[in-house]
Structures are given as C-alpha cells and as structure tokens.
Amino acid sequence: MSNLLKILLPLSLSILSVSAQAETVGEALKNCGQVQNSLKRLVCYDKIVNELNRYGGLQDLMDVPAPLSAKDKTDSEDENEADKNKRNSEFGLQPKLPEDTDEKIYATVVEVKEDGLKRAIFILNNGHHWRELEATNFKVKVGDVIYVESGALGSFHLSKDSLNRRIRVKRVK
Incomplete structure (x- = not known):
C-alpha cells in the first residue's frame, strides 16, 4: 500500500501543477506530452479530458471544416477517379499492343x-531465331516462307500459308 502511495502522491501533484498552469487545451496537452513517465502522462491526459470545459480555447479545437460536396471537387480528383475506374475495368485483360505493331510477321527460313x-530452331532472314516448344513432325525446309503470329497469353505460333497446322514457338534471339 505504501508503494502505491509513493507513486500516486507525486503523480497527483504533478498533474495538478500541470493542469493549473495550462490556460488552453492545447497548452495542457503540450504540458502532458512533456511528462516522461508513461503512466503519469496517461493520467494527465485523462484529467484533461475529464475537465475539458475548464480550459479555454476549446472552441478552436472543436471547429471542423464542412465536408466537400460533389460540386466542390476539383477536376484533378475527377481525373484520378476516372483513371482508377479505367485501370479497374482493364485489370486482367491482355495488354493492348500499339496499333503499329504487327500481329503476324512473314519471313523466309534461312537455316534450320x-x-x-530434338526440337527445331528456325533462323529467319530478318535475324529472328525461333525455337519450337513441342517436338512435332512439322516440317519446314530452308527457303520456305513462314509466318509467326502472336497468340493468347503471350504465346507465338509458327505456320505456313499452305498448311492448316501451326506449332508453338519461343523467340530465342
């Protein structure tokens, strides 16, 4: 019991002195913030809250600006919302290619x-090197005109105009 009194007596005296010196809520809060002991600081804050009407300057702290109406929003906020809605609507879709990129390129096979x-690597006259991803018996000879087209999910397919088949390929170089 005596330990409790040793703690509470100086605590109550420091709280009273801090509370008596402060004229406004802001000053009282600042004084409580300077108390080193966390328990004493908490008690000081509680005391201020319990005696709020005693302090001056309370109205300044209570003034809250009115919320902005829809008409008060700036154009930049509207643009930010439009960008966010556009990004959300395009989430998960395949990225759009610029209009000047080709979806299909034609080339002549220089070397196989x-x-x-045992998977083929096709070297084309435009310098591209394409490797077949599955081993199939899709025959391409040197001098054949082939095309490489883009597929779904970033894949690419190699084929000839004269065939109704295609193979998946990956660009090596």
Missing part, C-alpha cells in the same frame, strides 16, 4: 537447326 531435345 536442332537443339539437344
């Missing part, structure tokens, strides 16, 4: 190599 897994 095989990798270690």
